[in-house]
């Protein structure tokens with residue numbers, strides 16, 4: 001099974017950024033743990049701070065891979081274009097968040113992309129990604 005993990009804006013700073021919310025591990029280190037934990041999944045990882053690059057990656061894998069795990073960062077709350085890209089492809093997308101967005105500022109309570117996604121996982125720290133990958137194995 002080929003699964004693409006996509007991280008959006010500011011998630012390149014995991015491990016450095018707002019550690020009390022996002023923890024002190026870089027995604028690169030966590031990604032190595034994920035690869036070891038899921039030897040039966042063919043994982044790929046992409047991060048961009050640029051909305052259009054995230055959309056291009058969704059288009060690129062959206063007709064050939066088996067699924068996408070997407071943390072769109074703040075674009076979650078604003079991007080009709082990413083929501084449209086998810087609706088345009090034919091593989092399932094799981095929205096993930098490290099923090100529990102519902103415990104935070106009101107502007108984080110709404111997701112523009114959730115209606116286009118298969119499901120949403122939020123609030124488990126980096127384990128949110130692991131839970132999303134696990135869901136692909138349970139199908």
Ligand code: DQA
Nearest residue numbers: 010071073074097098099108
């Ligand atoms: C986030 C939550 C978003 O509201 C925020 O803009 C992020 C990270 C999370 O993983 O908790 O950049 O997606």
